[in-house]
Amino acid sequence: MDLELRHLKTVRAIAEAGSLTRAATALGLAQPALSAQLKRIERTLGGPLFVRGRDGVRATALGDLVLDRARVVLPAVSGLQEEAVRFARDGAAPGPRLGGTHGPLLGGLVDRLARADPDARVSTYTSWSEREVARGVVAGRLDFALVGVCGESPPPEAGRLAWTEVARDPVYAMLASGHPLAARAQVALAELAAEEWTDVPGDGCFGDCFAAACVRSGFTPARVYEADTASCVHLVQVGRAVGLCRATFPATPGVVTRPLTGAPLIWRHLLGWHPEGRAAGRAAAVLAYARDAHAEALARSAGRTPADAPP
Incomplete structure (x- = not known):
């Protein structure tokens, strides 16, 4: 018997259900039939x-190996099918699929890609999790990951993805x-x-790096209040807290950003892709x-002063 996609889906369903009985119910099979299929x-x-x-x-260890590969193969095949359907329907090849975390660069990158190729169907996915975005590229659901790491820390999925530094910035304090x-x-x-x-x-x-810098x-x-960007800005505006931001943070009413003396924290913007x-x-x-x-985000940032301007 040759291994097929439906077999990987069966193995995944069993792992997710945690039992053959529950997996059989989810798959619409009798348990003896599922047990026989698993044995094959x-x-x-x-x-x-x-x-x-x-x-x-x-x-088992072998099961973990198969599941690890299934988590890559199944989403990739599903994505291929979706893209093929769109291509057949619309007659246009899909554009780059970008994944990113919170920050000002993703929008600027989308704008530039769309201007360079107006027919490109650029798509985006955002998450607070750098690891989730990187896993999306590993699995073939995304083409590029635009994330950041603290200082010289390694990026997520460093052994599977190619990473290049876009830029590095000092971390700023955000004050009312x-x-x-x-x-x-x-x-x-x-x-x-x-x-x-x-x-x-x-x-x-970053949280650990910040705590260490404070010590x-x-x-x-x-x-430390963890919140979405809009809530962080609000807490700073009303004087409830001070915040941390990148040097590229945009000008915002009621907020100023200032460099931290000696740059105790550095943020590296990274672009990753599957080689x-x-x-x-x-x-x-x-x-x-x-x-x-x-470069454009930095030029427009809230913390830019006349002394930063080019001669």
Whole structure:
């Protein structure tokens, strides 16, 4: 028997259900039929995929290997089918599929790609999770990931994706325009020791890097509110907290951004793609557009001062 996509779907369904009984119900099969099918799949793959117990089933090491591959193959085939249907219907090849986390560069990149090729069907996906976006590229659901990491930290899925630095920026403090330190050209992190903080969530190491930077400055943050960008801005505007932002943060009423003295935190903007993916040949052009978008965002940023302007 040759392995087919339906076999991978069966293995995935069993793993997700956690038992053959529940998986059989979900698949609309009788349990004996599902058990027989699983045995045929296991014979084809050379060994047991699950260990059966009183509480259900759990994957063996071989099962984990098969499931790991299935998580890549099944979404990729599904995406291929969707793209083929759209192509047959509309007669236009799909444009680049971009994934990104919160930040000002994704919009600028979309704008540049659309201007360069007005017929391109650029699509986007956003998430607070850098890892989720990277997994989307690994699985073939996305072509490019536009994310950021703290300092020299490795990017997600470093062994599977090709990553290139778009730019690196110091992390700024975000203050209410009426804050006592708002008139300063820059602010020492230690001067904010008594403040409450707000920041957007993420699954990278930025939270740990921020905490470590605070300890080096002699304090521990009293409280950190995790919220979406709009809520973070509101908390800063009303003086409830101070925030952290990239140097590219756009000008916003009621808010000023100031560099932290000595740049204790650095943010690296990264572009990632699968080296064997369909869009790998476009990576150089997309990288150039992303760098251009960063330069424009930096020029328009809230923290830019006359001294930053080019001669």
